[in-house]
Amino acid sequence: MVAPGETTVFPLTDEAVQAPDTKVQYDAINDFGGAVKGEAALGTAQARQVPR
Numbered sequence: 001m002v003a004p005g006e007t008t009v010f011p012l013t014d015e016a017v018q019a020p021d022t023k024v025q026y027d028a029i030n031d032f033g034g035a036v037k038g039e040a041a042l043g044t045a046q047a048r049q050v051p052r
Contacts, residue, residue: 012042 002008025039 022042023039024042025037027035027037030036
């Protein structure tokens with residue numbers, strides 16, 4: 001869990017980052033307690049919400 005306003009680094013193995021188009025998928029909890037799915041390419045700070 002990452003607290004509001006914080007950042008965290010999750011180290012990955014070399015196997016996980018071999019492909020140039022590797023992405024991570026995550027769930028975030030919004031202000032109303034609902035889960036919001038998202039994904040981001042590894043090595044970028046850009047993330048986008050994934051449609052349900």
